[in-house]
Amino acid sequence: MTIVLGQNYLGLNTDNVSINGNQNVGLYTLQGNSFFPFKNRIINGEFNVNQRNNGLTVNNVVGRTFGPDRWGLGGSTAGAFSVRIANDDLPGAHSLYVIYVNAATSNDIITYNMPVTRTFPYCIEIKSLSSLSIGTSHSYDFFQNIEGRHIMDMDFGNLGIGNSYGQTRYMLLSFFMKPSLSGFYTVRFEAPSPSTFRYRVNVYGYANQWVRYSIPVPIPTSETWSINQSTGLRVNWSLGASSSVSGGTPGLWESTSNVKLSGNIDLVSTLNATMKLTGIQLEYIGNLPSPTPTYLVPSDFQTRSWQTEYELCLRYYQKSYLYGTNAWTSTTEGMYIQSNNSGETTVQTYNHIRWPGGPMRGPPTVTLYGLNSSTAGRGYIWNGSVGGLGDEAAFATAISGTAAMFYISPVTLGNHFMAGFNWVADAEPSS
Amino acid sequence: MYKIILDPIEGRNGKIGSILRLADMANIPLDPLNADYQRYLKWLEGYEPDGITGYIKVSDGNEPIPADPFPPLPENP
Numbered sequence: 001m002t003i004v005l006g007q008n009y010l011g012l013n014t015d016n017v018s019i020n021g022n023q024n025v026g027l028y029t030l031q032g033n034s035f036f037p038f039k040n041r042i043i044n045g046e047f048n049v050n051q052r053n054n055g056l057t058v059n060n061v062v063g064r065t066f067g068p069d070r071w072g073l074g075g076s077t078a079g080a081f082s083v084r085i086a087n088d089d090l091p092g093a094h095s096l097y098v099i100y101v102n103a104a105t106s107n108d109i110i111t112y113n114m115p116v117t118r119t120f121p122y123c124i125e126i127k128s129l130s131s132l133s134i135g136t137s138h139s140y141d142f143f144q145n146i147e148g149r150h151i152m153d154m155d156f157g158n159l160g161i162g163n164s165y166g167q168t169r170y171m172l173l174s175f176f177m178k179p180s181l182s183g184f185y186t187v188r189f190e191a192p193s194p195s196t197f198r199y200r201v202n203v204y205g206y207a208n209q210w211v212r213y214s215i216p217v218p219i220p221t222s223e224t225w226s227i228n229q230s231t232g233l234r235v236n237w238s239l240g241a242s243s244s245v246s247g248g249t250p251g252l253w254e255s256t257s258n259v260k261l262s263g264n265i266d267l268v269s270t271l272n273a274t275m276k277l278t279g280i281q282l283e284y285i286g287n288l289p290s291p292t293p294t295y296l297v298p299s300d301f302q303t304r305s306w307q308t309e310y311e312l313c314l315r316y317y318q319k320s321y322l323y324g325t326n327a328w329t330s331t332t333e334g335m336y337i338q339s340n341n342s343g344e345t346t347v348q349t350y351n352h353i354r355w356p357g358g359p360m361r362g363p364p365t366v367t368l369y370g371l372n373s374s375t376a377g378r379g380y381i382w383n384g385s386v387g388g389l390g391d392e393a394a395f396a397t398a399i400s401g402t403a404a405m406f407y408i409s410p411v412t413l414g415n416h417f418m419a420g421f422n423w424v425a426d427a428e429p430s431s
Numbered sequence: 432m433y434k435i436i437l438d439p440i441e442g443r444n445g446k447i448g449s450i451l452r453l454a455d456m457a458n459i460p461l462d463p464l465n466a467d468y469q470r471y472l473k474w475l476e477g478y479e480p481d482g483i484t485g486y487i488k489v490s491d492g493n494e495p496i497p498a499d500p501f502p503p504l505p506e507n508p
Contacts, residue, residue, distance in 0.1 A: 063480030074483025139482045229464055362464035367457045377456025395436050397448025399460035407439045430466035431483045
């Protein structure tokens with residue numbers, strides 16, 4: 001047994017140690033990196049922040065929509081699957097399923113009991129809503145777009161450090177998964193659209209069993225990658241794809257339209273089939289020692305304070321409503337209110353707001369809500385002498401990553417009125 | 432469908448303040464980093480989203496609803 005201090009880890013090499021009778025497994029356990037406050041490049045990997053859909057089940061739409069913070073649902077037809085936060089079935093003792101470092105087309109499961117070092121408060125339950133016959137070139141995914149600024153040190157595409165000493169550098173995706181159907185699923189890494197540069201891996205799901213997965217992925221040395229506020233890398237769990245966009249080689253970066261590996265499970269094609277995920281972590285490994293170990297065992301899921309995780313999410317989504325209160329709720333709690341004492345009776349009111357959760361990734365899409373209307377695009381007007389006057393059409397302009405201007409369109413307001421706006425601001429990056 | 436919203440301060444000079452998406456009354460900034468603005472630009476060319484990365488061409492192109500006449504600024508009392 002040897003201990004190696006690596007670029008971003010402290011490695012415990014148990015090569016030649018017998019585990020469950022298997023000799024020379026080359027198990028390489030990552031112990032370190034927890035000192036790095038952003039070790040896990042996935043945000044909200046334990047689904048502990050849910051500003052958008054508190055307590056709600058979310059169905060996919062055509063294109064994309066979002067469930068818990070940072071997690072997207074993508075699909076070619078609406079209503080193929082849903083997601084909900086669950087806390088009634090969480091991983092305890094579990095097995096570890098690993099992909100070989102240098103032979104990603106192969107994989108193996110190490111069936112010794114992993115020590116349970118922590119629990120998870122929530123998981124995401126993805127559920128098929130029908131026995132969908134997937135249309136030509138259609139696909140369905142659960143995904144997270146990782147901002148380029150959050151992976152810029154990994155040097156995708158060899159812009160800077162490259163592969164020092166000629167060695168491949170690695171990142172490691174780990175997660176807990178419990179599907180209802182046994183079989184192979186596709187996990188996919190890809191450059192942002194319109195690039196089709198992709199890396200796909202088979203992971204074997206065991207029906208109704210929590211397994212922790214460990215997937216080493218070589219840092220690609222070609223293609224153009226973002227290191228700014230746009231999407232740098234997207235991580236996807238394929239929930240189904242037509243045969244016309246399925247195929248290709250697992251464990252290889254390549255330009256391909258195939259988003260799923262052939263023969264893998266189409267979750268959306270089995271009514272009520274489920275997949276549960278939690279503890280999702282993407283950590284940067286860098287170079288590995290020579291000889292290259294056979295397996296990589298991920299370090300523990302990084303515990304960040306809830307406040308820290310919440311603040312990371314605020315870069316992509318903020319709202320006036322209190323945490324736990326969904327948009328459309330008729331409430332003045334958190335409402336942004338401005339008074340106007342000009343004495344004018346037919347005017348507009350302009351309200352410059354700075355995002356209270358701090359600067360966002362970029363200029364967000366802003367939706368305004370009043371108090372009474374079931375229609376978005378409203379603000380609420382009060383008058384000092386007669387009370388509430390009701391919802392009126394309202395707009396947001398001059399939107400930036402730090403501020404925006406809200407205004408009410410011309411209407412008879414009465415003297416000395418107040419205008420109130422409930423709002424949500426969405427700055428999730430594009431795919 | 433989308434509608435042009437003039438800037439409330441400089442709209443008299445034709446400056447656009449945001450794009451209103453009528454389906455959900457969302458105000459979209461004119462910024463290439465914004466995902467909804469990117470989709471709006473594709474919509475102008477006749478594309479609709481398909482999956483999370485793709486678009487499908489469904490028409491020759493689209494035009495947004497023009498902006499309302501520039502609203503008056505409040506006068507000093």
